[in-house]
Amino acid sequence: MGVRLTEQLSPRAAPLSARPKIVIRASNGWGRLQLGDLWRFRELLWFLTLRDIKARHRQSALGPLWFILKPLINMVIFSFVFGRLANLPSEGVPYPIFTYTALIPWTYFQSAATMAVGSLVQRMDIISKIYFPRLLIPASAVLSNLVDLAMSLAVLVGMMLFYDVPFRPALLTLPLFVLFAAAVGLAVGLWGATLAVKYRDVVLGVTFALQAWMFLTPVAYSATLVEGRWQWLYQANPMYWVIEGWRWAVLGAGQPPTPAMLAPLAVVLLLLVAGAYIFRRSERSIVDLL
Amino acid sequence: MSHIAVQVRGLGKRYRIGVQRRATSRGSRLANTLLAPFDYLRTSLSPPSEAETLWALRDVSFDVQDGEVLGIVGRNGAGKSTLLKILSQITEPTTGEAVIYGRVGSLLEVGTGFHQELTGRENVYMNGAILGMSKREIDSKFAEIVDFAGVERFIDTQVKRYSSGMKVRLAFAVAAHLEPELLVVDEVLAVGDAEFQRKCLGKMENFADGGRTVLFVSHNMSAVTRLCSRAIFLEQGLKVMEGTPTEVVAAYLDSARSVGAERVWDLASAPGAAELKLLSVRLVDAADQNLVVARVDQPAALQMTYLVAEPGLTFRCSARFHTQGIVAFATLEPNETTHPRPGVYQARVGLPANLLSEGEYTISLSFFTSQGRKAHWLTESDVIAFQTSDPLNGDSARGDYAEKLGGVVRPKLTWDKTYVGPTPPAGGVNGR
Incomplete structure (x- = not known):
């Protein structure tokens, strides 16, 4: 009866000095951002990102095709409605590649932002049971969508060859515009995710807002269609600079980057940092709000 | 020689409970709905009134040494789960502080920290990563975890298709094998079969023998008395008692007698x-x-x-x-x-x-x-x-024996021993 039902002894616990010391107490005020956590948990971030990608396309008939399908389908629709029916001008570039070039960063931004906004609520099963820096969750949403972006880029290269678009040195600036889009997406994501924990309607609201946002951004049409006296307002949209940056780098069309883009960029960075603080602050009480 | 593994001082947690405004007519219900955002603003800006707050945990202090198994008993809503949630850093305390030396592996309620869309295998790696382990370290434990949980056939199946028993088994296996210094276990014995419960208890014992620490919440009083080296008793968020498991369990049972099953x-x-x-x-x-x-x-x-x-x-x-x-x-x-x-x-x-x-x-x-x-x-x-x-007071069928005693019934039977005669000569009793 007194038999121990243990197979083998666990190794001894680590000596005290080798163990992390965790202090748990109510935090007051705004606290620190603790971005170091992101680095410390980089393996987990990587893991969450990979899993995000895998889980997203599991149980779907088309599987990995979905990586490229979203911008592709939109391109076909836009080409028909705006290119063919409405006959919108496309700055001398064939309309399909004109809009597709914009749809890649836009789709990336939109998916990243939408996923990041819903991420906290969606991953409640994990959040309510294990501790890790919650920032990893929206961050992984923004990272995992990079895969879709990369896949879509392959299609873009194909289209460039098809339409005989030359490969310009400006292409090398693309990563900067991707970063820009990621920053906007993460900023929206952080603010949205924080609010979504309290009000679930935010998730839906963001979906609609992003749809409206797309039409306020030169994705389906050329920015030159906007009247000159409204251009200052139109160009306050950070995504304007992202989209036009892509067109400029890929097609040599659109608005080349100018110092004017620094103002919206600064605003985005400000919102991003503030969003991170807000997020950090609310992450402590996320579980209690459910 | 032992060190303090967990130090809890004056820990408290206040929840804000919504006080619903009663709607008397359709009109006022509509008004309430329209005013909801303002109401929300009012409640989130002003400090909560007495009626709106609930102290799930109040001024709880205790220490746990390396290698101890601390049992936490109390009725539902006594604050046990809140305490474990705070120690697992899932939620923040309102007052007080806790210091933990080491990594914390926690198993909170059924379901645990699994990503429902991912397979069992992927979840094992994710949990390992959360505990700060590298892929190599997890690789080396993987076979043992799967074996312990008994889910070999389903390891590449999505966790959402697991039965609750399988989830708990895998979760426990992960939490226990990834070797955190502190293992926090909430009511794992509520699910799973007897065989697995025995394995869990054995693993926790083993864990403590290795100088690690276990915090253990259970309604299973025999498990608490058997496994824990010390226990605390929570009632309405307060620690009302701390002592040997036998004392604490007896006090808990006394207090529980009037509530109905x-x-x-x-x-x-x-x-x-x-x-x-x-x-x-x-x-x-x-x-x-x-x-x-x-x-x-x-x-x-x-x-x-x-x-x-x-x-x-x-x-x-x-x-x-x-x-x-x-x-x-x-x-x-x-x-x-x-x-x-x-x-x-x-x-x-x-x-x-x-x-x-x-x-x-x-x-x-x-x-x-x-x-x-x-x-x-x-x-x-x-x-x-x-x-x-079993009150372990010597009057039950187990007498003064305090170790595990199996069986689904436990009749108190009469034992007789009598002296039969002197030692038989060499060659044995039958060897005449």
Whole structure:
């Protein structure tokens, strides 16, 4: 009866000095951002990102095709409605590649932002049971969508060859515009995710807002269609600079980057940092709000 | 030589509970809906009033040394889970502080920190990463984890398809094998079969032997007494007692005696047929007081009330007692009885002292007849559940033996020992 039902002894616990010391107490005020956590948990971030990608396309008939399908389908629709029916001008570039070039960063931004906004609520099963820096969750949403972006880029290269678009040195600036889009997406994501924990309607609201946002951004049409006296307002949209940056780098069309883009960029960075603080602050009480 | 592994000082947690405004008419309901955002603003900006707050945990302090297994007992809502959530950093305390030396592996309630869309394998790696382990470290533990959980066949299946038992098994295996310095376990023994529960208890024991620390919440009092080196008792968020598991469990059982393991139905939802409806089932002590935890050394009774709608209905009542996944025993009225007039009847079956073993029992009822038109008037599984506990006071069947003692019943039998004669000569008793 007194038999121990243990197979083998666990190794001894680590000596005290080798163990992390965790202090748990109510935090007051705004606290620190603790971005170091992101680095410390980089393996987990990587893991969450990979899993995000895998889980997203599991149980779907088309599987990995979905990586490229979203911008592709939109391109076909836009080409028909705006290119063919409405006959919108496309700055001398064939309309399909004109809009597709914009749809890649836009789709990336939109998916990243939408996923990041819903991420906290969606991953409640994990959040309510294990501790890790919650920032990893929206961050992984923004990272995992990079895969879709990369896949879509392959299609873009194909289209460039098809339409005989030359490969310009400006292409090398693309990563900067991707970063820009990621920053906007993460900023929206952080603010949205924080609010979504309290009000679930935010998730839906963001979906609609992003749809409206797309039409306020030169994705389906050329920015030159906007009247000159409204251009200052139109160009306050950070995504304007992202989209036009892509067109400029890929097609040599659109608005080349100018110092004017620094103002919206600064605003985005400000919102991003503030969003991170807000997020950090609310992450402590996320579980209690459910 | 031991170190402090966990130091908890004045820990408190306040929750804000919504005070719903009562809507008296359609108009005011509409007004409430429209005003909701402003109401929200008001409540989030102003400090909560007394009526809106609930202290789930108040000024709780204790220390745990390396290699200790600390049991935490208390009724539902006493603050046990809140305490574990704070120590697992899932939620922040409102007051006080806790210092933990080492990594924390936690197993909070059923389901645990699994990503439902991912496979068992992927979840093992994710949990490892959360604990700060590298892929290599997890690789080296992987086979052991899967083996312990007994989920080899399903390891590449999405976790959402797992049964709750499988989830708990895998979760426990992960939490225990990834070797955190502190293992926090909430009520793991509520699910899973007896075999697995034994494995869990063994693993936790093992864990403590390796100088690691376990915080263990359970309603299973025999597990607490057997496994823990010390225990605390929480009531309404306060630590009301700290001591040896035996003392604490005894205090808990004393306090728990008046709360009921009972089920009462109203007529609309009562199980049964039109002719016969079950109204209530309860476990009571000799004085007809409700019991949640029955002491194995004292008599108890199962009491049922039911409504007979058809005069002359004839049947017998029976009850089965389930524990550890099997039927421990069944009992039934020796004869079928006739219920002469419609109305409410009560049936009662006494359980003598020293019949039940330690653990959790669930009861299934069946009211049936072997003659006439309908065989079963009523069959209800798992109508009530209750715990039994051995007070370890020397009077029960286990006497002064405090280790694990198996079995689904534990009768107190009479033992005799007598001196038979002197030592037989070499060659043995039969060797003459």
